[in-house]
Structure formats: C-alpha cells, structure tokens
Amino acid sequence: RKEVEQDPGPFNVPEGATVAFNCTYSNSASQSFFWYRQDCRKEPKLLMSVYSSGNEDGRFTAQLNRASQYISLLIRDSKLSDSATYLCVVIFFSGGYQKVTFGTGTKLQVIP
Amino acid sequence: SAVISQKPSRDICQRGTSLTIQCQVDSQVTMMFWYRQQPGQSLTLIATANQGSEATYESGFVIDKFPISRPNLTFSTLTVSNMSPEDSSIYLCSVGFSGQAKEAFFGQGTRLTVV
Numbered sequence: 001r002k003e004v005e006q007d008p009g010p011f012n013v014p015e016g017a018t019v020a021f022n023c024t025y026s027n028s029a030s031q032s033f034f035w036y037r038q039d040c041r042k043e044p045k046l047l048m049s050v051y052s053s054g055n056e057d058g059r060f061t062a063q064l065n066r067a068s069q070y071i072s073l074l075i076r077d078s079k080l081s082d083s084a085t086y087l088c089v090v091i092f093f094s095g096g097y098q099k100v101t102f103g104t105g106t107k108l109q110v111i112p
Numbered sequence: 113s114a115v116i117s118q119k120p121s122r123d124i125c126q127r128g129t130s131l132t133i134q135c136q137v138d139s140q141v142t143m144m145f146w147y148r149q150q151p152g153q154s155l156t157l158i159a160t161a162n163q164g165s166e167a168t169y170e171s172g173f174v175i176d177k178f179p180i181s182r183p184n185l186t187f188s189t190l191t192v193s194n195m196s197p198e199d200s201s202i203y204l205c206s207v208g209f210s211g212q213a214k215e216a217f218f219g220q221g222t223r224l225t226v227v
Contacts, residue, residue: 032215034215034216036216041223042221043204043218043219043220043221044155044204044216044218045218046215046216049215087154087155089216091216099157099160100145100157100206100216101157102147102154102155102156103154104153104154105154
C-alpha cells in the first residue's frame with residue numbers, strides 16, 4: 001500500500017461546480033497535512049494546511065479525519081484558474097527526523 | 113518561510129555525463145530534501161541531506177548515482193551521474209524545519225533532458 005494515495009483523475013468539471021478530492025495516508029503517526037497546487041511545469045506551492053477542525057480559505061475547504069486517515073479538499077464555485085494538479089502532502093517527524101510524502105496528485109480541469 | 117534558489121533551471125546533457133544541481137536557501141535549515149518528478153508523475157524523494165552527516169537515500173536511489181553535498185546549513189548540491197535518457201526529469205530541492213513539521217518550500221526545479 002502506498003504511504004499516501006490519491007485518485008489521479010482527471011476531474012473535468014464545469015465552471016462554477018463544486019469538486020472534492022480525497023487523500024488517504026497509511027502512517028497513523030503522521031502529524032502535519034497539506035494540500036499543494038502544482039501548475040504545469042512549475043514547482044508545487046502551498047495551497048493550505050489541513051487541520052482536524054477544518055480549514056477554510058475562500059472557496060477552498062480542507063478537512064482532516066484522523067480516525068479514517070484521510071484528508072479532503074473541497075473547491076466551491078470552480079474557476080478556470082483552478083485547473084492544476086493538487087498534491088496531498090503528509091509529514092511525519094520524530095526528533096530531528098522529518099519525512100515529507102507526496103501523493104501522486106489529482107488533476108483538475110475546469111472547463112468553460 | 114524560506115526562499116530557495118535552485119540552478120540551473122534547465123539543462124540538456126549528453127548521456128554518460130554528470131550534472132550538478134545547486135540549491136541555496138536564504139536561511140539556515142537543518143534538513144534539505146531532493147526530489148525527482150518524472151513526466152506526469154508526482155514527486156519522489158531521492159534523499160535527505162543533513163548538514164554534518166551523510167545523506168539518507170530512499171529505496172531505489174544510491175549515492176554513486178546521486179551524490180549529495182551539504183557543506184553548510186544554507187546550501188546543498190545534487191549530482192546526477194553517468195546520465196541516461198531515463199534520468200530526464202525535473203529535480204527539486206526542498207527544505208523542512210526541525211522541531212516541528214512545517215510546510216515544505218521548494219526550489220523552482222531543474223528540468224533535465226538527457227539526449
């Protein structure tokens with residue numbers, strides 16, 4: 001089983017639609033969770049952190065479910081500019097050791 | 113936060129040669145990471161470079177092929193040795209912070225094409 005798993009998509013959605021991505025992780029001791037966005041031929045950039053209490057930033061909502069070991073990203077009112085690959089990132093640390101694990105990414109294409 | 117400068121941004125290399133990629137951070141960081149992203153794929157960790165100790169390589173990656181230097185807390189290099197077309201990829205450096213897991217910051221990436 002992969003450490004972090006995502007549906008690769010692509011998700012093709014019309015403008016204005018709501019779309020949700022899930023990501024599951026295998027290491028129950030993981031402590032930090034993020035969603036990153038990667039545009040074509042660019043480096044990944046932080047979209048938002050993910051907390052158990054939920055995290056909302058405008059049209060984006062991220063949620064962590066520790067019991068089921070998954071995180072989610074909800075995008076409301078999709079824009080053309082939301083088209084990108086969304087990477088789930090899970091971080092485990094212990095003492096001075098830190099490991100960052102990426103999901104394979106979910107590709108989103110918002111169509112006019 | 114951290115600002116990371118990575119160079120070269122791209123290169124086209126002959127098979128059998130080696131390329132060294134540099135990563136400079138604007139602040140001192142304990143851990144630096146090197147990733148590879150093959151076309152259409154996500155990021156795969158190559159190794160973790162810690163200052164003052166040897167790099168730790170992930171399964172499938174070896175020091176002879178990807179030697180890493182970490183001379184100080186703001187700089188690291190990754191060398192792709194004896195390149196073949198299969199090494200064509202984007203290589204990214206990243207930094208993390210000790211003490212608590214923080215978000216990951218990335219360099220702009222090096223797009224390598226081996227011909």
